[in-house]
Amino acid sequence: MTFMPESTPETAAGSAARLAMRFATTTRVGTLTVEPADPARDVALMHAWLAHPASAFWEMGDLTPAQVREYLDHVAASAAEDGWLLRRDGAPVAYCETYDPSRVVLDTLPPGIHRHLPGDLGMHVLIAPAPPAGGPEPRISGLTDAVMAAVMRFCLTDGTADDGARDGGSGDRAGADGGPGLAGRGALRVVVEPDARNLAIHAKNAAAGFRVVGDVDVVHGTHTKRARLSVCTRDDFAASPLGDGTGPLGTEPAAHLRPALAEAAHRHLVAKAIAEFTHERLFLPVAADPAGVGRDAVAGRMTGVAAGAAADAAPTEVTHDDPRPYVLVLDEAGVTYHFAARRYPLEHWVIDEASLRRSRTVPGGSLPLDALELVAELQPLLQIPEHLLPVYLEELSATLAGAMAKRERELLGVAPSSDVLTERLAGPDVPGAFQAVEAAMTEGHPGFVANNGRIGFSLSDYRAYAPERGGRLRLMWLAARREHTHLSAGAGWSERELYGTQLSGAERAAFADRLAGRGLDPADYLYLPVHPWQWEHRVAITFAADVARGDLVPLGPGADEYQPQQSIRTMFDVTRPDRHYVKVATAIQNMGFLRGLSPRYMRDTPAVNDFVHDLVTGDETLRAAGFGLLREVAAVGYTGDVYHRTPAPNPYRKMLAALWRESPVPLLADGERVATMAGLLHRDASGRALVTSLIRASGLPARDWLRHYLDAYLYPVVHCLLAHDLAFMPHGENLVLVLRDHVVRRVFMKDIGEEVVMLSDRALPERVERIRDVVDDEEKALAVFTDVFDGVLRHLSGILAADGVLGAAPFWRIVGEVIGRHRDEHPDLAGPGPGVDLRAETFAHSCLNRLQLRDTTNMVNLASQSSSLIYAGRLRNPLRSTEPA
Structure with a gap:
């Protein structure tokens, strides 16, 4: 093990001051101290230890005391190494060396075997030989573990903080005798290279959290040792049996589950x-x-x-x-x-x-x-069908786990209260406030009980990607061979325009270079964004053959950071908020569906959006109401996989597609703020409702605030249905509210391509024909009764009534007034027959949970949603009981 380190001179005064300092930490066997080794003082002790058979792997047992002294002197004088003595109750118990692995010991390793990182610190440890069994000195049970823990704390502790030991007591950098404290070495990662044959030290390293890199040849002077190279980060040690259990994988890896x-x-x-x-x-x-x-x-x-x-x-x-x-x-x-x-x-x-x-x-x-x-x-x-009951219970379990994590964040003050969100919606950071509200949502869908299933997400996935965590991620990008991929763009958009505006010049250049570096022509490929989870769990596994043959080429992460929205698959660009949302096919199971995207549907999605956009912008009533759409302007889908050649459709066909949707941020005027409509149903940990906070901050009477909201939301939805036979899926997450002074003034509808439907036989462009689902007038009315009255306003009314803000009777009376105003302003839409009657005494009671309970994996046929519905009798129209006598 002997080698000649670099040396630098040290003054006698400096040496004395250094020797007087100690690092101390509490362990299960008492307080252990670490102090600089003194060659003159420690040579006899070290000679005895090294000569003992237990120290055979140090390969220094044949050294004379003079040679041991020479070795200790070289270590003490080295600029790249240090020697340390550990004591328990004043008695020496171990010797430790720390070194810079990029300068000594491991400096000759090829880069392909080991990469030196900033913050690396090499370490050797020699435990004092145990006294003979039955001798006058008792063996100390657990001493080796305690020494290893103390050495690791010393190596990993910053020089500006105590060691944070929690193994039976608190750490303290001051000397155990009250003398000057010795700072820890501040390493970010400890590197060790024990002899590959030393099974005992391998076990201790494993207990301290070391991960084996591999066996390597390490040159020590004229001798080459086969060593087991291993590394340990701060988190690795904290999570280990010898650590303090505070790391991300520590003794409480899921601390919210309590x-x-x-x-x-x-x-x-x-x-x-x-x-x-x-x-x-x-x-x-x-x-x-x-x-x-x-x-x-x-x-x-x-x-x-x-x-x-x-x-x-x-x-x-x-x-x-x-x-x-x-x-x-x-x-x-x-x-x-x-x-x-x-x-x-x-x-x-x-x-x-x-x-x-x-x-x-x-x-x-x-x-x-x-x-x-x-x-x-x-x-x-x-x-629930017996074979699907476990699936439902798993979704319910995941919903429970998410609820615990959300509540923990609220109680810790990580998630903002409703009042804080309201304040932020008046502040200057428009995108920041928008995303703060998005991440604060804790309920999920207000009607579904098992609404946070996310089957496929691990605990680390949840922490990284769940919308309520408010985290950021970078999308992974694939190059998809053009002959197997289709990119469709809406009016005013093209492939060049899309990639030119949504990818930076650096990204486009890097992607092209990486393709060319593989001998591939960038012109033969289209760019497809995927979720990091999707890449890890789907692309690299389920589509391994496509990647191997070069039909799908991984290009690495993009530059911008995105925040997941409540819909999980939709990502908001927080680096450049004016850029489009990106919706990807995560392909996890959640709330009755595999959350993927169909390339077949994506092919016509921009055309559907163009049709609806032209209809909305061409309608004077909708323009006057400020009703807008967040258009899905482009979509891309890959179909070169074998799953697209199977006889029957299957979920694997929905795993590789994406779309780009307009962001609301560049569409705002000065003084306007945006928030998801789902926020109106949010209560924080204290029970305070965001809608109640907004109403009070607005200074308006609750009735007036509600009327403004309904004019912006309900009135346009009713008009689209009655004037155009067009129905949306207008639940909370599909609407973005535009507020001014905490009052809703207009709205943006989103998720158009997958969830808009034409309910009559009106003429449609050929590429838009798939949105047609002809139903009778009574079922048309359910687009308001079920999706708005029962799906949104029922819950909102309950919140306002329970909070004492506005009773149920005046609430529904105002709803009736808004619908009545639309009828009065558009008498031509009444028609000669009965038509769509939004004041019918009753309507069919369509049940969401019953759908999920019937089939937890595919609860609705998206091609014909009306045929999938389950009814439970009829509900009384709340407008009838609040009409003036």
Whole structure:
């Protein structure tokens, strides 16, 4: 092991000062100190240790005391090495060396074997030989582990902070005797190269978190050693058995999965499940008498079919604004749920989560709330197909995990409160406020119970890519062979225009160079963005053959950073907010669908957007309402894979496509701000609703604020339906609100290509024909009744009523006034026949959760959505009960 290091002179005063300093850390065997080795003082000790058989792998057992002294002197004088002595209670227990691996020991390794990084620190450690068994000095159990932990803390601790040891006590850089402290070495990564035959030290290195790079030949003077090169980062050590458990993979790798957060998540999800399943008439809780016993336990045994049939006649709706006690008796499960709830129009239940309790029906006794157990208890009513029940439970489990993580972020103050979001929506950073609201959403879809499934995301994927994490990512780019790829562009756009504006000159040049470097002609390829998860889990695995033959060529990450939106697949460019959104086919399973993109659909998506855009901009009423679209201006899809040549369609055909959609940011005027409409249904950890905060900040009466919002949102949606037979999917995440002084003034509709539908036989361009789905007038009305009234306004009304901002009756009265204003201003749209009647007494009750419960993997046929719907009787139109007498 002997070698001659570089040397520099050191003054006697400097040497004395250095020797007086100590680093100390608390371990399981007590406090260990680290101090500079003193060749004169330590030579006899080191000679004895090196001569012991336990130190054989140091290969210095035959050195004389003079040679050991010479070796220690060289180390002490080296500019690239240092020697250290470790003590326990004053007694020496180990010797350690640290070195610069780029200058000594590993400096001769070829770059292809090992890459030196800034912050690397080499390390050797020699443990004092254990005293003989039965001798006068006792063996110290755990000493080797303690020494290794102390050495690693010393190596990795910055010189400006204590070592942060948490192994039985706190670390302290000051000497154990109160003398001057010795700074840690501040390494970012520790490198070791023990003899490949030394199994004992390999085990200790593994316990400290070292990862083996490989076996290499290391030259020591005239001797070559076969060494096991290993590295350990700060996070590796922190997560290791000898570390303090604080690293990203430490003893709490999922710290959000803990009882307090779980209890809150289960409570919230149980409340939502009971409320939404009741709304869909899968069962009916009953009013409790003062003793807390239900007056109609039969309700708990009501099957889904029976509930729907019983509701066909649209029974008289029960509403009350004060919380009243209810019970849900599940006889087959032997369980009863007790809670207080408010009831509003459209059979909307707002359950007081704090009041929820679960008990055994007989003989009694409380049970913990558990959303998964609730589904198991309700399975006879929910009637989920047995082979799909585990899939639904997995989506529900992922929803619970996400809820715990979201709540943790809120409680830690990482996620902003509703009031802070409101303040930001008045600030100068328009894109920043927009994305802060987007990331703050905690509920997901307001109607679906299992709404954050994301099957396919690991824990690290969740942390990196979940919208509520507010993180940033860089898209991966592929070159897709042109003959197997189609790029379609809308009016005013071309391939040259698209790539010229959405990719920087540096990116285009780099991509072309990388293709040319492989001997490929850039002109033969189109550029296709993919999500990093998509590249890792789909492209490099599922499409390995396509990559291998050069039909798909990985080009690396792009320059801009993007933030995932609530829809998961859509990315907002935070580096250049004026640039387009990019929507990619992540191909994870979430909320009843594989979230991919079909190249076949993408081929005509720009044409669909052009058609709808021309219709909207050509309509004077829509222009006056400020109703706008975020056009999907271009799309690209790859079809060269074998999955496109199978006899039947399959999900693998939806894994390699992308589209570009306009950003709202460059479309804003001075003073305008934007926020997702989903934000209006958001409550923060304290229960404060964002919509309530916005109304109060606006200074307007709630009625006036609501009317402005409905004029911007509901009025144009109604007009598109009545004037053009055109329906959107106008749920919260598909609308971007444009606010001025916290008041909604206009909206942008998005996600046009996949979710717009023409409901009549009006003429359509050939490339747009796929959006046609002809239905009768009663079903046309569901585009407002189901998607707006039941899907959005039901929840918004419940929030405003529960917050005491605006009661349900005046809320729905204003909704009726907005629809009445449209009727009065467009009498020509009434027509001679009955037509679309938005004031019908009742309408068909279309149920979302029932769709997911029926088929958790493909709940709707997107080519004919109306044929997939499930109804549970009829709902009473809330406009009828609020009309003036």
